[in-house]
Amino acid sequence: MTLLYNDVESAETPARTQRRLTVLSAARAIFVVQGYHGASMDDISVRAGMSKPVLYTHYASKLDLYLAVLQGYLDRMVDGIRDALADAHGQEDKVRRAVLAYFDFVDEDAGGHTLVFESPVPSEPCVRWRVRNAMGECAVLVSAELRAAGMDDVRAYACAFGVVGASHLAARHWLDAGRPIPKGEAVDTVVALCWNGLSGVQTSESNPA
Template sequence: MRMPDDLHTTARGQRLPRTERRAQLLEAALRVFTENGYHQAAMDDIAARARVSKPVLYQHFPGKLELYLALIDRHASELERLVRDALALGDNKTRIRTMVAAYFDFVGHEGAAFRLIFESDLANEPEVRSRLDQIVLTCAEAMAGIIRDETELGQEEAVMIGVGLVGLAQTTARHWLSHGDTISKETATRITGALIRRGIAGFPAVSRGEAADGRESTVSPAG
Protein backbone atom coordinates (compact mmCIF):
# COMPACT_ATOMS: atom_id res chain seq x y z
CA MET A 1 0.00 0.00 0.00
CA ARG A 2 1.35 3.42 -0.97
CA MET A 3 2.40 5.66 1.93
CA PRO A 4 0.69 9.10 1.98
CA ASP A 5 3.13 11.74 0.78
CA ASP A 6 3.08 13.71 4.02
CA LEU A 7 4.18 10.59 5.93
CA HIS A 8 7.17 9.79 3.75
CA THR A 9 10.22 8.90 5.76
CA THR A 10 12.93 11.40 6.53
CA ALA A 11 16.60 10.93 5.73
CA ARG A 12 16.97 9.10 9.04
CA GLY A 13 14.18 6.69 8.23
CA GLN A 14 11.61 8.22 10.57
CA ARG A 15 8.17 9.32 9.48
CA LEU A 16 7.56 13.06 9.65
CA PRO A 17 4.33 13.74 11.60
CA ARG A 18 1.76 15.94 9.92
CA THR A 19 2.29 18.83 12.35
CA GLU A 20 6.04 18.81 11.72
CA ARG A 21 5.51 18.64 7.96
CA ARG A 22 3.18 21.64 8.18
CA ALA A 23 5.76 23.59 10.18
CA GLN A 24 8.41 22.68 7.60
CA LEU A 25 6.21 23.95 4.77
CA LEU A 26 5.41 27.19 6.59
CA GLU A 27 9.08 27.87 7.22
CA ALA A 28 9.90 27.31 3.57
CA ALA A 29 7.00 29.52 2.50
CA LEU A 30 8.13 32.32 4.83
CA ARG A 31 11.55 32.39 3.20
CA VAL A 32 10.16 32.37 -0.33
CA PHE A 33 7.54 35.05 0.35
CA THR A 34 9.99 37.40 2.07
CA GLU A 35 12.65 36.90 -0.60
CA ASN A 36 10.39 37.15 -3.66
CA GLY A 37 7.20 38.84 -2.50
CA TYR A 38 3.78 37.22 -2.68
CA HIS A 39 3.11 37.82 -6.36
CA GLN A 40 6.48 36.51 -7.56
CA ALA A 41 6.46 33.48 -5.24
CA ALA A 42 5.25 30.22 -6.75
CA MET A 43 4.03 27.06 -5.09
CA ASP A 44 6.73 25.23 -7.07
CA ASP A 45 9.35 27.42 -5.38
CA ILE A 46 7.94 26.73 -1.93
CA ALA A 47 7.79 22.98 -2.52
CA ALA A 48 11.36 23.02 -3.78
CA ARG A 49 12.56 25.01 -0.74
CA ALA A 50 10.83 22.50 1.56
CA ARG A 51 12.22 19.58 -0.49
CA VAL A 52 8.82 18.05 -1.02
CA SER A 53 6.67 17.40 -4.06
CA LYS A 54 4.00 19.92 -4.99
CA PRO A 55 1.21 17.40 -4.22
CA VAL A 56 2.52 17.23 -0.64
CA LEU A 57 2.24 21.00 -0.39
CA TYR A 58 -1.32 20.95 -1.70
CA GLN A 59 -2.28 18.26 0.81
CA HIS A 60 -1.69 20.82 3.55
CA PHE A 61 -2.60 24.08 1.81
CA PRO A 62 -5.11 24.28 -1.06
CA GLY A 63 -3.53 27.41 -2.51
CA LYS A 64 -0.96 30.16 -2.17
CA LEU A 65 -3.32 32.58 -0.41
CA GLU A 66 -4.26 30.00 2.22
CA LEU A 67 -0.56 29.36 2.84
CA TYR A 68 0.10 33.09 3.20
CA LEU A 69 -2.81 33.53 5.62
CA ALA A 70 -1.62 30.59 7.70
CA LEU A 71 1.78 32.26 8.00
CA ILE A 72 0.24 35.54 9.14
CA ASP A 73 -1.92 33.75 11.71
CA ARG A 74 1.03 31.80 13.04
CA HIS A 75 3.31 34.77 13.62
CA ALA A 76 0.58 37.20 14.60
CA SER A 77 -0.40 34.89 17.42
CA GLU A 78 3.20 34.93 18.67
CA LEU A 79 3.40 38.74 18.60
CA GLU A 80 0.03 39.10 20.34
CA ARG A 81 1.15 36.67 23.04
CA LEU A 82 4.36 38.62 23.63
CA VAL A 83 2.45 41.89 23.97
CA ARG A 84 -0.20 40.45 26.27
CA ASP A 85 2.44 38.84 28.48
CA ALA A 86 4.33 42.14 28.67
CA LEU A 87 1.24 44.11 29.65
CA ALA A 88 0.45 41.67 32.45
CA LEU A 89 3.63 42.58 34.34
CA GLY A 90 4.22 44.92 37.30
CA ASP A 91 3.44 48.62 37.23
CA ASN A 92 2.52 50.55 34.11
CA LYS A 93 6.04 51.86 33.51
CA THR A 94 7.32 48.28 33.52
CA ARG A 95 4.48 47.13 31.27
CA ILE A 96 5.23 49.78 28.66
CA ARG A 97 8.96 49.08 28.70
CA THR A 98 8.37 45.35 28.40
CA MET A 99 5.77 45.77 25.64
CA VAL A 100 8.19 47.85 23.58
CA ALA A 101 10.92 45.29 24.21
CA ALA A 102 8.53 42.58 22.98
CA TYR A 103 8.25 44.31 19.59
CA PHE A 104 12.00 44.72 19.31
CA ASP A 105 12.58 41.10 20.36
CA PHE A 106 10.06 39.92 17.78
CA VAL A 107 11.83 41.95 15.11
CA GLY A 108 15.24 40.73 16.20
CA HIS A 109 14.29 37.07 16.28
CA GLU A 110 11.59 37.00 13.63
CA GLY A 111 12.67 39.66 11.16
CA ALA A 112 11.30 37.81 8.15
CA ALA A 113 7.94 37.24 9.84
CA PHE A 114 7.78 40.87 10.92
CA ARG A 115 8.24 42.01 7.33
CA LEU A 116 5.62 39.52 6.17
CA ILE A 117 3.08 41.02 8.59
CA PHE A 118 3.88 44.73 8.45
CA GLU A 119 5.35 45.16 4.98
CA SER A 120 3.01 42.85 3.10
CA ASP A 121 2.63 43.42 -0.63
CA LEU A 122 -0.79 41.81 -0.32
CA ALA A 123 -2.19 44.27 2.22
CA ASN A 124 -5.10 45.25 -0.06
CA GLU A 125 -6.38 41.67 -0.24
CA PRO A 126 -9.50 41.73 2.00
CA GLU A 127 -8.66 38.56 3.94
CA VAL A 128 -5.11 39.70 4.53
CA ARG A 129 -6.16 43.25 5.43
CA SER A 130 -8.66 41.89 7.94
CA ARG A 131 -6.00 39.83 9.69
CA LEU A 132 -3.46 42.67 9.72
CA ASP A 133 -6.02 45.07 11.18
CA GLN A 134 -6.93 42.51 13.84
CA ILE A 135 -3.30 42.24 14.95
CA VAL A 136 -3.14 45.98 15.56
CA LEU A 137 -6.54 46.04 17.27
CA THR A 138 -5.71 43.15 19.59
CA CYS A 139 -2.48 44.79 20.73
CA ALA A 140 -4.15 48.21 20.99
CA GLU A 141 -6.93 46.81 23.17
CA ALA A 142 -4.29 45.34 25.46
CA MET A 143 -2.55 48.74 25.60
CA ALA A 144 -5.87 50.45 26.29
CA GLY A 145 -5.91 48.87 29.74
CA ILE A 146 -2.83 50.88 30.72
CA ILE A 147 -4.23 54.05 29.18
CA ARG A 148 -7.50 53.77 31.11
CA ASP A 149 -5.59 53.11 34.32
CA GLU A 150 -3.62 56.32 33.86
CA THR A 151 -6.07 58.70 32.22
CA GLU A 152 -9.69 59.85 32.20
CA LEU A 153 -10.22 58.52 28.68
CA GLY A 154 -13.04 56.09 27.95
CA GLN A 155 -12.58 52.69 26.33
CA GLU A 156 -13.01 53.77 22.71
CA GLU A 157 -10.70 56.73 23.18
CA ALA A 158 -8.14 54.54 24.92
CA VAL A 159 -8.24 51.99 22.09
CA MET A 160 -7.72 54.76 19.52
CA ILE A 161 -4.68 56.04 21.43
CA GLY A 162 -3.54 52.42 21.80
CA VAL A 163 -3.61 52.01 18.02
CA GLY A 164 -1.32 55.00 17.69
CA LEU A 165 1.08 53.79 20.37
CA VAL A 166 1.22 50.27 18.95
CA GLY A 167 1.96 51.82 15.57
CA LEU A 168 4.77 53.79 17.17
CA ALA A 169 6.31 50.62 18.61
CA GLN A 170 5.99 48.86 15.25
CA THR A 171 7.49 51.72 13.26
CA THR A 172 10.46 52.30 15.54
CA ALA A 173 11.13 48.56 15.67
CA ARG A 174 11.11 48.40 11.88
CA HIS A 175 13.47 51.36 11.70
CA TRP A 176 15.83 49.75 14.19
CA LEU A 177 15.82 46.53 12.17
CA SER A 178 17.25 48.47 9.22
CA HIS A 179 19.60 50.63 11.30
CA GLY A 180 20.67 48.29 14.06
CA ASP A 181 24.29 48.98 13.29
CA THR A 182 23.91 52.64 14.28
CA ILE A 183 21.72 52.36 17.37
CA SER A 184 21.58 49.59 19.96
CA LYS A 185 18.37 47.73 20.73
CA GLU A 186 18.62 48.82 24.37
CA THR A 187 18.81 52.51 23.40
CA ALA A 188 16.02 52.23 20.84
CA THR A 189 13.78 50.41 23.30
CA ARG A 190 14.44 52.94 26.06
CA ILE A 191 13.73 55.94 23.84
CA THR A 192 10.56 54.41 22.40
CA GLY A 193 9.25 53.46 25.83
CA ALA A 194 9.92 56.96 27.17
CA LEU A 195 8.08 58.50 24.22
CA ILE A 196 5.04 56.30 24.81
CA ARG A 197 4.98 57.09 28.54
CA ARG A 198 5.20 60.81 27.85
CA GLY A 199 2.40 60.51 25.31
CA ILE A 200 0.11 58.88 27.86
CA ALA A 201 1.14 61.48 30.45
CA GLY A 202 -0.28 64.17 28.18
CA PHE A 203 -3.79 63.11 29.23
CA PRO A 204 -4.52 64.13 32.86
CA ALA A 205 -5.80 61.28 34.98
CA VAL A 206 -8.84 61.62 37.21
CA SER A 207 -7.98 60.96 40.85
CA ARG A 208 -9.45 57.86 42.39
CA GLY A 209 -11.09 60.17 44.95
CA GLU A 210 -12.16 63.78 45.14
CA ALA A 211 -10.24 66.79 46.40
CA ALA A 212 -11.09 68.18 49.84
CA ASP A 213 -13.20 70.99 48.37
CA GLY A 214 -15.35 68.48 46.50
CA ARG A 215 -13.84 69.09 43.09
CA GLU A 216 -12.34 66.28 41.05
CA SER A 217 -8.57 66.34 41.36
CA THR A 218 -6.11 65.09 38.77
CA VAL A 219 -2.88 63.22 39.08
CA SER A 220 -0.06 63.01 36.61
CA PRO A 221 0.25 59.54 35.05
CA ALA A 222 3.34 57.52 35.85
CA GLY A 223 6.14 58.48 33.52
Protein backbone atom coordinates in the same frame (compact mmCIF):
# COMPACT_ATOMS: atom_id res chain seq x y z
CA MET B 1 -9.33 -5.70 12.82
CA THR B 2 -11.46 -2.99 11.19
CA LEU B 3 -10.67 0.61 12.17
CA LEU B 4 -13.36 3.24 12.31
CA TYR B 5 -12.82 6.35 10.16
CA ASN B 6 -12.17 8.50 13.22
CA ASP B 7 -9.57 6.03 14.42
CA VAL B 8 -7.70 6.28 11.14
CA GLU B 9 -7.95 10.08 11.15
CA SER B 10 -6.66 10.20 14.70
CA ALA B 11 -3.79 7.83 13.91
CA GLU B 12 -2.72 9.97 10.94
CA THR B 13 -3.01 13.31 12.70
CA PRO B 14 0.53 13.49 14.17
CA ALA B 15 2.16 12.70 10.81
CA ARG B 16 -0.09 15.14 8.95
CA THR B 17 0.58 17.82 11.56
CA GLN B 18 4.32 17.32 11.14
CA ARG B 19 4.03 17.57 7.37
CA ARG B 20 2.04 20.78 7.72
CA LEU B 21 4.73 22.24 9.97
CA THR B 22 7.34 21.25 7.41
CA VAL B 23 5.36 23.02 4.70
CA LEU B 24 5.03 26.18 6.80
CA SER B 25 8.74 26.21 7.60
CA ALA B 26 9.62 25.85 3.92
CA ALA B 27 7.10 28.50 2.91
CA ARG B 28 8.42 31.00 5.47
CA ALA B 29 11.93 30.63 4.10
CA ILE B 30 10.79 31.04 0.48
CA PHE B 31 8.42 33.96 1.08
CA VAL B 32 10.97 35.88 3.16
CA VAL B 33 13.66 35.59 0.48
CA GLN B 34 11.62 35.70 -2.72
CA GLY B 35 8.48 37.57 -1.66
CA TYR B 36 4.95 36.50 -2.47
CA HIS B 37 5.09 37.10 -6.21
CA GLY B 38 8.56 35.62 -6.64
CA ALA B 39 7.75 32.43 -4.73
CA SER B 40 6.20 29.41 -6.39
CA MET B 41 4.55 26.29 -5.07
CA ASP B 42 7.26 24.36 -6.95
CA ASP B 43 9.97 26.10 -4.90
CA ILE B 44 8.11 25.45 -1.66
CA SER B 45 7.44 21.79 -2.42
CA VAL B 46 11.12 21.20 -3.25
CA ARG B 47 12.27 22.88 -0.03
CA ALA B 48 9.68 20.93 1.97
CA GLY B 49 10.80 17.68 0.36
CA MET B 50 7.39 16.67 -0.91
CA SER B 51 5.51 16.60 -4.18
CA LYS B 52 3.18 19.40 -5.22
CA PRO B 53 0.10 17.13 -5.03
CA VAL B 54 0.94 16.42 -1.37
CA LEU B 55 1.56 20.13 -0.77
CA TYR B 56 -1.88 20.96 -2.15
CA THR B 57 -3.52 18.52 0.27
CA HIS B 58 -2.45 20.93 3.03
CA TYR B 59 -3.00 24.29 1.33
CA ALA B 60 -5.23 24.81 -1.69
CA SER B 61 -3.32 27.78 -3.09
CA LYS B 62 -0.23 29.93 -2.67
CA LEU B 63 -2.37 32.65 -1.08
CA ASP B 64 -3.74 30.20 1.50
CA LEU B 65 -0.21 29.19 2.38
CA TYR B 66 0.95 32.80 2.54
CA LEU B 67 -1.92 33.66 4.88
CA ALA B 68 -0.99 30.77 7.16
CA VAL B 69 2.61 31.99 7.34
CA LEU B 70 1.46 35.58 7.88
CA GLN B 71 -0.93 34.54 10.66
CA GLY B 72 1.87 32.72 12.44
CA TYR B 73 3.90 35.93 12.59
CA LEU B 74 0.89 37.97 13.66
CA ASP B 75 0.11 35.52 16.45
CA ARG B 76 3.71 35.77 17.61
CA MET B 77 3.47 39.56 17.69
CA VAL B 78 0.24 39.57 19.71
CA ASP B 79 1.51 36.88 22.08
CA GLY B 80 4.66 38.92 22.61
CA ILE B 81 2.61 41.91 23.77
CA ARG B 82 0.37 39.72 25.94
CA ASP B 83 3.34 38.04 27.64
CA ALA B 84 5.15 41.35 28.08
CA LEU B 85 2.19 42.94 29.86
CA ALA B 86 1.61 39.87 32.03
CA ASP B 87 5.20 39.94 33.33
CA ALA B 88 5.30 43.68 34.00
CA HIS B 89 5.10 45.41 37.39
CA GLY B 90 3.66 48.91 37.44
CA GLN B 91 2.24 51.02 34.63
CA GLU B 92 5.50 52.45 33.30
CA ASP B 93 7.05 49.00 33.24
CA LYS B 94 4.07 47.78 31.22
CA VAL B 95 4.60 50.51 28.64
CA ARG B 96 8.30 49.67 28.51
CA ARG B 97 7.69 45.97 28.02
CA ALA B 98 5.07 46.58 25.34
CA VAL B 99 7.48 48.82 23.41
CA LEU B 100 10.30 46.32 23.86
CA ALA B 101 8.07 43.53 22.53
CA TYR B 102 7.77 45.36 19.19
CA PHE B 103 11.50 45.98 18.99
CA ASP B 104 12.17 42.32 19.77
CA PHE B 105 9.70 41.28 17.09
CA VAL B 106 11.43 43.24 14.32
CA ASP B 107 14.94 42.64 15.66
CA GLU B 108 14.75 38.87 16.04
CA ASP B 109 13.09 38.12 12.70
CA ALA B 110 13.39 40.89 10.15
CA GLY B 111 11.82 38.66 7.51
CA GLY B 112 8.69 38.22 9.58
CA HIS B 113 8.49 41.95 10.18
CA THR B 114 8.64 42.51 6.43
CA LEU B 115 5.83 40.06 5.73
CA VAL B 116 3.64 41.64 8.42
CA PHE B 117 4.19 45.34 7.78
CA GLU B 118 5.30 45.43 4.16
CA SER B 119 3.18 42.69 2.67
CA PRO B 120 3.65 42.33 -1.10
CA VAL B 121 -0.06 41.56 -1.46
CA PRO B 122 -1.69 44.45 0.46
CA SER B 123 -4.50 44.67 -2.09
CA GLU B 124 -5.88 41.36 -0.81
CA PRO B 125 -8.65 42.24 1.69
CA CYS B 126 -7.87 39.11 3.71
CA VAL B 127 -4.27 40.25 4.20
CA ARG B 128 -5.25 43.77 5.25
CA TRP B 129 -7.90 42.39 7.61
CA ARG B 130 -5.49 40.04 9.35
CA VAL B 131 -2.87 42.72 9.93
CA ARG B 132 -5.44 45.26 11.09
CA ASN B 133 -7.05 42.71 13.38
CA ALA B 134 -3.72 41.80 14.98
CA MET B 135 -2.86 45.46 15.58
CA GLY B 136 -6.31 45.88 17.10
CA GLU B 137 -5.70 42.93 19.43
CA CYS B 138 -2.48 44.55 20.61
CA ALA B 139 -4.30 47.82 21.24
CA VAL B 140 -7.01 46.01 23.20
CA LEU B 141 -4.37 44.46 25.45
CA VAL B 142 -2.72 47.82 26.09
CA SER B 143 -6.03 49.63 26.57
CA ALA B 144 -7.05 47.12 29.25
CA GLU B 145 -4.00 48.15 31.26
CA LEU B 146 -4.81 51.84 30.81
CA ARG B 147 -8.39 51.30 31.93
CA ALA B 148 -7.11 49.44 34.97
CA ALA B 149 -5.03 52.54 35.76
CA GLY B 150 -8.21 54.67 35.76
CA MET B 151 -8.44 55.98 32.20
CA ASP B 152 -11.89 55.99 30.61
CA ASP B 153 -12.64 53.55 27.80
CA VAL B 154 -12.55 56.01 24.89
CA ARG B 155 -9.25 57.63 25.86
CA ALA B 156 -7.72 54.29 26.85
CA TYR B 157 -8.39 52.81 23.43
CA ALA B 158 -7.19 55.92 21.59
CA CYS B 159 -3.99 56.09 23.64
CA ALA B 160 -3.43 52.35 23.23
CA PHE B 161 -3.41 52.75 19.46
CA GLY B 162 -0.95 55.61 19.93
CA VAL B 163 1.39 53.37 21.93
CA VAL B 164 1.04 50.50 19.46
CA GLY B 165 1.52 52.73 16.42
CA ALA B 166 4.49 54.61 17.84
CA SER B 167 6.15 51.38 18.96
CA HIS B 168 5.93 49.48 15.71
CA LEU B 169 6.79 52.47 13.51
CA ALA B 170 9.77 53.41 15.67
CA ALA B 171 10.95 49.79 15.73
CA ARG B 172 10.68 49.53 11.94
CA HIS B 173 12.60 52.79 11.47
CA TRP B 174 15.31 51.61 13.87
CA LEU B 175 15.70 48.37 11.93
CA ASP B 176 15.57 49.99 8.47
CA ALA B 177 18.15 52.58 9.57
CA GLY B 178 20.57 49.80 10.40
CA ARG B 179 20.15 49.82 14.20
CA PRO B 180 21.96 53.18 14.57
CA ILE B 181 21.79 53.08 18.39
CA PRO B 182 21.57 50.17 20.84
CA LYS B 183 18.10 48.66 21.09
CA GLY B 184 17.84 49.59 24.77
CA GLU B 185 18.43 53.26 24.00
CA ALA B 186 15.87 53.20 21.20
CA VAL B 187 13.32 51.59 23.51
CA ASP B 188 14.05 54.16 26.24
CA THR B 189 13.38 56.97 23.76
CA VAL B 190 10.01 55.58 22.68
CA VAL B 191 9.02 54.78 26.27
CA ALA B 192 9.81 58.37 27.31
CA LEU B 193 7.60 59.65 24.50
CA CYS B 194 4.73 57.29 25.30
CA TRP B 195 4.95 57.48 29.08
CA ASN B 196 5.18 61.27 29.28
CA GLY B 197 2.26 61.57 26.90
CA LEU B 198 0.13 59.05 28.78
CA SER B 199 0.94 60.72 32.09
CA GLY B 200 -0.30 63.99 30.65
CA VAL B 201 -3.59 62.44 29.59
CA GLN B 202 -4.10 60.84 32.99
CA THR B 203 -3.28 64.08 34.81
CA SER B 204 -5.66 66.11 32.68
CA GLU B 205 -8.41 63.61 33.39
CA SER B 206 -7.83 63.59 37.12
CA ASN B 207 -7.55 67.39 37.26
CA PRO B 208 -10.09 68.76 34.77
CA ALA B 209 -9.95 72.48 34.05
